[in-house]
Amino acid sequence: MPIFIPSSLTEATQLLSKNPDAHLLTGGTDMMVEVNFNHRHPDTVIALRNIPEFQRWNIDTASGLVHIGSSVPYATMEHGDLAKALPALAEAARTVGSPQIRAAGSIGGNLGTCSPAGDSLPVLAALDAVVHLQSESSRRSVSFAEFMVGPKRNSRLPNEIITGVSIPITNGWQGYAKVGVRNAMVISVASVCLAIHDNKVRVALGSLGPTIIRCTESENWINSIGLANIDHSLAKEFADHVRAESRPIDDHRSTAEYRRHAVGVLAARLLLRGVQK
Amino acid sequence: MSELEHYSLTVNGVERQVSDAWIGESLLYVLRERLGLPGSKGACEQGECGSCTVFVDNAAVCSCLVMAATAVGTQIATVEGLNDDGSLTDVQEAFITEGAVQCGFCTPGLVMAVHHLLDHNDSPNEQEIKEALSGNICRCTGYGRIFAAVDTVISVRKGVSS
Ligand SMILES: Cc1cc2nc3c(=O)[nH]c(=O)nc-3n(C[C@H](O)[C@H](O)[C@H](O)COP(=O)(O)OP(=O)(O)OC[C@H]3O[C@@H](n4cnc5c(N)ncnc54)[C@H](O)[C@@H]3O)c2cc1C
Ligand code: FES
Ligand code: FES
Numbered sequence: 001m002p003i004f005i006p007s008s009l010t011e012a013t014q015l016l017s018k019n020p021d022a023h024l025l026t027g028g029t030d031m032m033v034e035v036n037f038n039h040r041h042p043d044t045v046i047a048l049r050n051i052p053e054f055q056r057w058n059i060d061t062a063s064g065l066v067h068i069g070s071s072v073p074y075a076t077m078e079h080g081d082l083a084k085a086l087p088a089l090a091e092a093a094r095t096v097g098s099p100q101i102r103a104a105g106s107i108g109g110n111l112g113t114c115s116p117a118g119d120s121l122p123v124l125a126a127l128d129a130v131v132h133l134q135s136e137s138s139r140r141s142v143s144f145a146e147f148m149v150g151p152k153r154n155s156r157l158p159n160e161i162i163t164g165v166s167i168p169i170t171n172g173w174q175g176y177a178k179v180g181v182r183n184a185m186v187i188s189v190a191s192v193c194l195a196i197h198d199n200k201v202r203v204a205l206g207s208l209g210p211t212i213i214r215c216t217e218s219e220n221w222i223n224s225i226g227l228a229n230i231d232h233s234l235a236k237e238f239a240d241h242v243r244a245e246s247r248p249i250d251d252h253r254s255t256a257e258y259r260r261h262a263v264g265v266l267a268a269r270l271l272l273r274g275v276q277k
Numbered sequence: 278m279s280e281l282e283h284y285s286l287t288v289n290g291v292e293r294q295v296s297d298a299w300i301g302e303s304l305l306y307v308l309r310e311r312l313g314l315p316g317s318k319g320a321c322e323q324g325e326c327g328s329c330t331v332f333v334d335n336a337a338v339c340s341c342l343v344m345a346a347t348a349v350g351t352q353i354a355t356v357e358g359l360n361d362d363g364s365l366t367d368v369q370e371a372f373i374t375e376g377a378v379q380c381g382f383c384t385p386g387l388v389m390a391v392h393h394l395l396d397h398n399d400s401p402n403e404q405e406i407k408e409a410l411s412g413n414i415c416r417c418t419g420y421g422r423i424f425a426a427v428d429t430v431i432s433v434r435k436g437v438s439s
Contacts, residue, residue, distance in 0.1 A: 002300050003284075003300050003344075003346045003347060005347060005349065005350070025344060025347060027342075028342045028343055028344055028347075029324055029339075029342050031344075032303060032324075032341065032342040032343070032344060033322075033323045033324065033342065035301045035303075035344070036303060036322040036323065036341060037322070037323070040301075041301065042300065042301055043300075045300060045344065045346075045347065047344070047347035049347065050350075075336075097324065097412065098324075098327065098411050098412025098413075099337065099390070099393075099408070099409055099411065099412050100324065100327055100330055100337055100338050100339045100390075100412040101324055101339070101342075101412065103336040103337060103338050104336070104338045104339070104342060104343070183411070184408075184411035184412070185325060185411065185412065
């Protein structure tokens with residue numbers, strides 16, 4: 001049978017070791033587009049939808065971590081306790097595609113594809129999330145920055161399956177904003193996640209470079225000034241710092257110039273929202 | 278390249294055999310071309326238009342993005358099976374009476390999306406309705422008639438005459 005639907009992680013990693021050319025499938029919202037348009041011709045597929053721990057998530061207040069299994073769909077992140085614990089992820093999830101896409105598309109698939117426009121990715125970067133990977137013989141966890149190594153490239157080894165992510169809970173405001181050509185069903189032209197923890201700002205950008213960009217210089221600059229002092233004119237300066245750290249390109253979705261403009265607007269807006277000014 | 282496959286899918290409560298299929302076939306293709314259920318429409322085959330919307334285990338998804346052979350063991354519901362006896366549902370009736378159908382290509386997908394919305398929320402506000410239908414594209418009606426149909430179903434289900 002060239003299609004496997006394993007019901008445990010152990011079974012899945014063993015199948016992948018035995019079938020190194022197998023394609024891993026979760027929601028199919030990226031992979032089936034490639035299959036339908038003849039860009040991908042899978043001979044063997046391992047569908048991960050029946051692995052119970054991949055569908056689970058939990059909020060562990062003792063360790064201060066939210067764990068999300070790789071098959072959890074965006075629809076689950078949009079509402080309820082998960083959205084309360086991770087408002088930026090909920091906002092990012094709500095911008096993905098359409099309700100139909102959000103019912104099927106998963107965080108594991110977003111990480112598997114690793115597009116610079118992937119909407120969950122700036123959130124994972126800004127919140128210092130850790131990605132969990134497992135093979136038949138070993139398991140490891142890597143920071144998001146170590147995981148995403150290029151456009152649509154990640155450091156997952158061929159025999160590894162992404163099992164989920166752990167995301168630290170922040171004690172301050174967090175939000176996500178995205179620019180696209182319309183409100184529904186749109187891949188981002190520029191996106192920003194901003195989070196505040198221990199009164200320190202963290203910022204990550206999507207669609208503004210080959211990988212998600214964590215703006216450490218902008219963070220250091222604004223944090224040296226202190227959140228209590230932020231006003232509209234400092235927010236404008238912050239926008240310029242973020243623009244300087246972005247590495248946008250011209251492509252079919254936008255020009256680099258517009259992206260650079262938009263990312264500053266989004267970053268300043270989120271900063272002012274974060275400090276409630 | 279193509280593999281012969283035999284598997285069965287549960288569609289509208291009935292177990293159906295699928296044979297001689299390639300593993301990469303979408304559920305949309307299998308429903309229409311192999312199981313004789315052409316109600317679900319295919320326009321984009323990339324998740325953009327929603328005309329192929331079906332329920333898989335009660336979730337409204339694009340059948341063009343479901344690999345059919347991986348849907349083994351799920352409950353699949355299509356527009357053909359909304360009412361057991363094949364009669365029109367209140368949503369379908371409202372689409373007709375409100376003039377929400379022009380060419381009709383988007384209609385099956387929209388009918389599924391509206392059923393999904395109203396099964397989970399009996400009094401959605403305007404924003405919730407628009408968001409719930411944002412994955413379904415209609416090139417004919419301009420959506421006004423579709424929203425009118427949704428409002429009609431909401432009123433009728435609440436026992437308010439429309
Ligand atoms: C119409 C449409 C609109 C979209 N809009 C957006 C959007 O607004 N924002 C956005 O970010 N994305 C968008 N997407 C892309 C897609 O929905 C997301 O990337 C989604 O998160 C993919 O998840 P999936 O479960 O469907 O992945 P799949 O298609 O199942 O898999 C994607 C890739 O990841 C690999 N993979 C899957 N699971 C694992 C795993 N557990 N371990 C290792 N590898 C794995 C697969 O082999 C494949 O290469 C859109 C797609 C469509 C069709
Ligand atoms: S045919 Fe599936 S969304 Fe358009
Ligand atoms: S009625 Fe023609 S596309 Fe909607």
